Amino acid sequence: MNPKQLVGEKATEHIKEGMIVGLGTGSTAYFAIMKIGEMVKNGLNIKGVPTSKATEELALSLNIPLLNISEVKKIDVTIDGADEYDSHKNLIKGGGGALLREKIIASITRFYVIIADKAKGCDILGDFAVPVEITPFAKEITINQLKALGCEPKFREKDGKLFITDNQNYITDCKFKEIKNPKELEAKMNAIPGVVENGLFVGMANLIISEDGEGGILQID
Template identity: 60%
Template sequence: MNEKQMVGEKAAEYIKDGMVVGLGTGSTAYYTIKKLGELVRNGLNITGIPTSEQTAKLAVEQGITLVDFKDVKQIDVAIDGADEFDTNLNLIKGGGGALLREKIIGNAASTFIVIADSSKGAEKLGAFPLPVEIVKFGSEMTSRKIAELGCEPILRLNGNRPFITDNGNYILDCDFKQIDSPDELELQLNMIPGVVENGLFVNMAKRLITIENGELVEKTR
């Protein structure tokens, strides 16, 4: 069993009968959804809210009932991966392009659980380029404004065309090298007109499940 499978399946243990579950996107969350599908087939009764069209498809294949935000009052637990996490459990997310929906669902959840393999940990964030979702209109100007904060924004491509999110927007991957104040940068980015959301998840994760020295480790905040 690889590390992603280990942490993904461990997170499924926090899901109880009757819960509304935020379902993450990516190669680690894949294992959580697969495990939840197995539990559903064995009698677990849950409903899910997916963070992407890709996740919705997988959840349906696994027999997990999906609902819309309009049909629920709260999300009990959201489980999602991370591209990088620091010692304070702040995150960079968005490598899969679903950062906006991931942040909406993570913020709406009573408990947000992050699952990540041992390669994703860092003292400070920034080794992984920060994804920033922006609207198409005026994207060149938005990119220049973001660059003034100390990075080189690169438009994400899908082949030789711009990558388009599930929300119809572009993503800029922004290399800040090292992010000393993620809470401050998050606010600065979201104040730029044209920025929809950024991949800094600050003070959101309540629990991190990861691997250290080959063993499962859980950290809480």
């Protein structure tokens, strides 16, 4: 089985009848959502909260009942992907640009499950450039302030134009050498006025499910 499908389906074991479920974004979360669609079709009663417009469309196509975020106080379990993770379950997310909605949903989630290839595991975060969502206003000032934190920031582009998030903002991908203190860096980046949110998810994940390269499951809890 495709490793993404393996970990995606494994994560759905944490979903129980009646739960409110956060639906992640990306190519790994896709498999969890497909499985949830199947579970719903077979009679499971849950309600989903999507972390992006793309996920909302996918969930609707599978007839997964959805809640509007304004109706939600707590989410029982969220299943989402990651771009990099360490052994303390700190993450870099936002490779698909969905980090803001993902982090809001993670922040009200009781049990946050991350599904990711083993290759995304590392000792120290930083190989993957940290995606940072910034306001279009004064973007040059914001990018210089990010640079002052010791990274090489780059505006993300798509089809030759600046990438626009679901929230009508830009993304800058900030490449650091290594991130020795992710908690401190997360706070420093968010202290910049033009930064809406950044892709460091520190102390949020409860469980990381990955594949061992031979079809087995590895878990960090």
